[in-house]
Amino acid sequence: MTPDELSGALSAALAAAVADGTLALPADAIPASVHVERPRQREHGDWATNIALQLAKKAGVAPRTLAEDLAKRLVVTPGVKAVDVAGPGFLNITLDAAAAGSLARTIVEAGAAYGRNDSEAGLKINLEFVSANPTGPIHIGGVRWAAVGDSLARILTASGAEVAREYYFNDHGTQIDRFARSLLAAAKGRPAPEDGYGGAYIAEIAEAVIADALADGDADPRDLPDAEAQETFRARGVTRMFAEIKQSLHDFGVDFDVYFHEDSLHESGAVEHAVARLQAGGHMFEKDGALWLRTTDFGDDKDRVVVKSDGDAAYIAGDIAYYLDKRERGFDDVIIMLGADHHGYVGRMMAVCAAFGDTPGKNLQILIGQMVNLVKEGQPVRMSKRAGTVLTIDDLVGAVGVDAARYSLARYSADSNIDLDLDLLASAKNENPVFYVQYAHSRTVQVAAKAAERGVRREDGFDPALLDQESEAVLLGRLTEFPRIVAQAAELREPHRVARYLEALAGDFHSWYNQNLRVAPYPDEEVTDQHRTRLWLNDAVRTVLVNGLGLLGVSAPERM
Incomplete structure (x- = not known):
């Protein structure tokens, strides 16, 4: 019995109580879906709900009285072994072994679809x-x-959402000027500008720009006047650097659907269009020759200059235009992920969202990520040889590999600072979380292979009532939670919930395995439905581990 099926049985019990006059509630007060969750203590059963506490006041009865009535109605449901009333009116529900065990077959037959849900169905989301x-x-x-x-x-x-991954390509502004001047200085053997960029990569890009120009039959940019040479290094350098960034991301398993150029906002008239929309809404005013957005009307700490007194657009103008552009491309929700130094950006952009008539926190969601520190041999890793001042994606992948890098970064809440121990992440130890989860998967593969050698075939038999050991009940309970965990991670925008779930599942599986509950019979032992049914359970764990690791972009190796 799945949580959805149990939820439906609870709704049916409530409807029956209303129909026979036991419960004085209008029919529309009965929830279509009753929330059930795993009890913290295993001895309290398989599932628990506080629905009686939620509805008792509306019905004019004591919560425990309502809970006791629901327990009598629910306990006759096929698959339900017992229903106990606890405390002021909690229901603790225990399933019979067959009802619980049937999940193993459901998962295996669902395959890659298990865990998928429709909690975000119908939403078109832009994720930057x-x-x-x-x-x-x-x-x-x-x-x-x-x-x-x-x-x-x-x-x-x-x-269920339609998601567009978007990369905002900052090719407009002073940072690009500094980059071009830095390349020019490196090409001509000069010191880097005071406000420029250092690191070995600058010299590498400068050399590549020269090589590209000569290969195309153009003049050596070093022989051009500085102003002309700088433009060459700007155009070719940005193209070359961005190609490297895209390749590094691709090698990391990340590709984008849209690469949006900041310059296009200024060249297409998008900025003027956005300003006109805000003016039409009465949210702009003139002061000291500049055009301001009255963001304080929407909770910002001060109003913002959008067009400066010299007629140039302020930096926020591009942000305003970019948000409106996304919404006019048909996206319901716009999610932006930013670093810890962007906290001040949140208030002003939520005000912009509200000024356009949208709902802050819904149509616009901004996630702030905290710092990452790398540690090796107990000491902080402080510098990239190539970049000179910062650690890079290639440094991390080179140290621990893509799987360990992706998993270790995704397993923490984004709003927490993290320290990554490179020695641990490169090790084959249970203390290494990615190894622990991947090893559980490889162990399921080994179990299935050994069972096949001994003639155990799933299709020859399945008796879910045979999954009656405590460790099997715990494992089945964990497997049941996976779709809910995925939906919750989507709703809260917190992928780390999937990683932490996988670690708990791996722990339950390792405990089950270590009890030596045979899946493969001994050489002189007959194959029974007990073996076949346990193989279904083993393969259900494998399915969920593959699906969960896939959601994190991490591989599920068959051998470790």
Whole structure:
């Protein structure tokens, strides 16, 4: 029996109580879906609900009285072994072994579909993450967003949403000027500008720009006047750097659906269009020759200049236009992932969202990520040899590999600081969380292979009532939770919930395995339905581990 089936049985029990006059509630007060959850203590049963406490006041009865009536109605439901009333009116529900065990077959037959749900169905979501400036390699903070953002996109898609991964390509503004001047200085053997960029990669990109120009039959940019040479390094350098960024992300398992160029907002008239919309809504005013947005009307700490007194657009103008552009492309929800230094951005953009008549926190959602620190041999890792000042995506992947990097970054709440121990993540130890989960998967493969050698075939028999050991009940209970965990991770925009679930599932599976409950018979032993049924359970665990790791963009190796 699945949680949805149990939820339906509870709704039916409530409807019956209303129909026979026991419960004085209008029919529309009965929830279509009753929330059930796993009790914290196993001895309290398989599932629990507080629905009696929720409805008792409306019905004018004591919660425990309502709970006792529901218990009598629910206990006759096929698959329900016992229903106990606890405390002021909680219901603790225990399923019989057959009802619980049937889940193993359901999962295996569902395959890749198990865990998918429709909690976000109908939503068109724009998810913007990473968006590193094309002035250097992606630093460790951006790597965190690559892992978390791509995992969130997968989870939202699995929950029914239509998701577009978007990268905002910052090719407009002073940082690109500094990048071009830095390349020019490196090419001509000059010191980097005071406000420029350093690191070995600058010299590498400068050399590549020169090689590209010569290969195309153009002049050596070093022989051009500085102003002309700088434009060459700007155009070719940004293209070259961004190609490297895209390749690094691709190698990390992250590809984007849309690469949006900041320059296009200014060239297409999108900024003027957005300003006109806000003016028409009465949210703009003139002061000191500049055009301001009255964001304080929507909770911001001060009003914002959108067009400066010299007629140039302020930085926020691009952000305003970009948000409106996303909404006019038909996206219901716009999610933006930003680093810890962008806290001040949240209030003003939520005000912009409200000024356009949208709902802050719904149509616009901003997730802030905290710092990542790397540790090796007990000491902080402080510098990238190539970038010179920051640690990069290639540094992390080179140290621990893609799987460990992605998993370790996605398994923490994004709003927490994390320290990653590179020695641990590169090790084959149970203390290494990605190894622990992947090893559980490889162990399911080994169990199935050994069973096949001994002639155990799933299709020859399945008796869910045989899954009656305590460790099997715990494992089945954990497997039941997976769709709910995926839906919750989607709703809360928290991929780490999937990772932590997988670690708990791996722990339950390792405990079950270590009890030596045979899936493969001994060489002189006959194959029975007990073996076959346990193989269904083993393969159900394998299915969920594959599906869960896939949501995090992490592989499920068959051998470790």
